[in-house]
Amino acid sequence: MLNRIIARVTDRFLGLPLAEGPAPEVVKGLRIPMPDGVHLIADRYVPAGMRSGPVVLIRTPYGRGMPIGKLLGETFARHGLQVVVQSVRGTFGSEGEFRPFHTEREDGLATAEWLRAQPWCDGRLGTAGPSYLGHTQWAIGPYLDPPLEAMCLAVTSSEFATMFYPGGGFATDNLVSWTATIARQEERFAGLPNPRQQRRTRQAMAHLPMSGADVASVGRQVQFLQDVAAHAEPGDDYWAICDHTDQVAGLTVPVTMSTGWYDLFIRRQLLDFRLLQDAGRGPRITVGPWAHSDLGGIRALMQDQISFLTAQFSGNHTELHRAPVRIFLQQAGSWLDFDHWPPPATATPMHLRPVGGLGEAVTGTAAPTPFTYDPADPTPAVGGPLLTGETKQKDNSAVEARDDVLVFTGEPLAAELDVIGDVSATVHVRTELGDADVYVRLCDVDTAGVSRNVTDGILRLRPGVPAADEDGIVRVEVELDPTAYRFRRGHRLRVQVAGGAFPRFARNHGTGEPVTSAVAGKPNRFEVFHDETRPSQVVLPIFTP
Template sequence: MTVTGWVAQRLLKLPPATVRKVAVERDLPIPADDGVTLLANHWSPEGEQKHPTALIRSPYGRGGPLGWMFGRLLAERGFHVVVVSTRGTFGSGGGEFRAMRQERADGHAVLRWLAEQPWFDGSVVLTGPSYLGYTQWVVAADAPVQVKAMVPHVTSSRLAMTFLRPGRIELETLMNWSVLTATQEQRFAGLRASFRRKKVEAAMRTLPLADGDRVALGREWPFYQDCLHHDQDDPYWKDEDFSDTVGEVKVPVSSIAGWYDIFLADQLRDYQALVAAGRPPRLTIGPWAHSDLRGMAASIWETVRWAGPLARGAKPAYRAPVRLFVMGVKQWREFDQWPPAGYTQQRWHLREGNALGPVPGGFMPPTAFTYDPSDPTPSLGGAKLEARGAGAVDNRPLERRSDVLTFTSDVLEADLEVIGEVAAEVWLRADRPSCDLFVRVCDVDRRGRSVNICDDLVKVRPDGITKVSVQLSPTAHVFRRGHRIRVLVAAGAFPRYARNLGGDEPLPTATTPHRTTVEVFHDAAHPSAVLLPTK
């Protein structure tokens, strides 16, 4: 094992290496069905012993951190490792990269090629995060018998569609990933990224949104335009959406998710689809966001300690099906299912005087605020693609704004354990035909620090006083005795979500911002509340 490998083992707390030396074959050609050539790197452990293969298909290249993280670290732990550049990236043919296109056909072509290699022992595991996890799902339903396990990490069987709900676009994720994939093969791409940040920020403020890629890149980028003009319900995505086939997957699946990951809700939906089909999947959810190295370490652990034995015909060590990191008490706990049994929804009502409590308010007037798309409510922490600023942060700077309402409970006299699906019901009225509703639950500690736990945003078409339901991101959190629960209510979270301009224009082409006054009702007839799954 190299010094770098030893440092990685200590830093990521990985299982010990079992192989001292590995070799690398670079730029191996793999023929796709249509004659396009894909390129792969092969990392192989020393010695004559047969080893299973870990297959990773990625749009981010085969060397650098990816090759080191998967190639060397997994090879040192007893795998052949094949890292394949997806079509249109890093030397693989097929023209310009078109995200999610032809991944299924190319995936099966790679698996057929793999089966013909003289060093292949007949067993392969699929692993990797994000897009690399999506490339697992696309072949999973009709995977050949050689595929013994898969470890999808912070990902989804429909990938981009998770942030393309009708009327709502997760702009920061869309823009940053579009710019990343459009520029990653440029010379000194990593250095240029820091200089490009201001241009990206300007692009996210551009109206109409359809011009954003031109501002950021100087040209149109197909993926950005596809996502702007086709929401998740559009038949346009029928060949890229594999969520309907999850129940057909017979390959053992162990999903690694994060409480602050952009794909969490979809990943849990995939898990529940497997359970509903009678499969026995495993689920791990940690306290991390999308790009957190702790999640990567958990994924490598699971590949080595769970998928590895399955690939070798052995039985992995027993663990309960669901393993959750419970925030607030910082404990890993195991459960038989998701959501865990024994938790019931407890209503915490928004009340007059910015209070939050278990009893609805009296006959009090609504609380109003004004949202201005020209000075939008900023996003702070939460689920983000990049690691910078993601996850749990202090929300007090956000709470001081006039366009953010806060409702805070009394000091808790005992710990309150919340594990499962979190929801909100908010009664509101707005003076524009369209607005957004952002709801966030925070934990306020004894010093007054307010940390975000879960949230979500929905588009609203107000019709008088309107009841709006919001499905917040799931969580596992203990509000400690002496802490308080706080609920934030706003009409935006920019640039995480594209601004709602308050008009009737289509989101991609809208250009005219309108100030919107929103009234939040919290009286006996309109009992706005968050619903927390508690014991």
């Protein structure tokens, strides 16, 4: 009786139809053999009365009985989907060593072959799940023959290295956070809140050298962090094994996606969608006002994936008749439907002006604006697309008051301004040291003067890359995350330019030393140019209904 009550409460919370009938059967501890003799452990969730049918494969490093695995398995099965939840190699009873991203293709393909040979599987397979569970889908989706019936991809992308090394830097906050999670997740009580461990992990983000952040956080080396730190330099193809970008356009599997504007994979997932869309594959996507693990995003992915899988397996696509693109327009409180991403918009440059101005026109000639970035006191990060901690929009006032942050602010808007699509920046900069980071953030300043972040991006400069002109000035092209955002009447647009955002991105020591071993650093003087010859600007996709 208690389980039935919990199931009904769960369905209501997730916005799903209340499942009727007997509870699903759970068959635990399936041992699935891999070609190298290792066995991976899985649990099978069977809808009441089903003898044989299609299977939804969910491969997770986070534990079959832990919240995400159990939620997906039980809820999907309650709604008529047979599910196999498998612990990936080296996690939660599965044999072998867990080397994230490096064995998921071989293990996933072997698992699919085994499932199709079982009498309770009719040969049809679909995949589901968010984040790393999405990576395990991309690891097999383009390569499986016969192909999958469906792929359900939430807060994920076809390649992860961009998330490890955004703009050529190092994603300290996200990588150290995830390292601590996977290192401790099988310890007793690991699923409970642990403020002491959270503080220790955040303090470890400042540890120098970066290769010691794992020991500082959890008391021992974790191979994943050692790998990402050791392979952070340009030209290293260590992570090529988890890059499936070249396979996206050729994917013939029906695909549904969901993500949020403050998810760390938003840029790459929308690129995946565009590649599928441009190839005529007919994907669909939902983008809401969420960060990576928001409850609203979890509700959306459950509704999206259950409806999509049910339709693909049953052949009844009636419920799939919706616009391919459904996005939430932030600060407007409304959902918009489009046939394509991005929707038609007018690319409008907003130029950085002398004395902190911002506007569509370039202002004559002006001396560059200087600031100094000091790795001993790195410019702090505030909010944004983080895996844990203070995510999404935050008050940027304290950061904008610092001497190492340039602020360019526009006039109050005479009317609402909708920005929907890809945002980019061009900054003409000269740095004292060849090794430097250029960080650009777009903010929304309300009528009370509070500045809140909307989107941002970073690019790491190295000596000669990009090349400087005869005056030592570099034209820096920074890609910001895409967004859908309404700037309200009376609000002002603001652009920040800085030399970093720590610990979201690793500090730039200015020495060229690899991130894995760098300890000492040098202050770096920047000059940002904003005149007719070198017009620094942010380009906004202005949407007009």
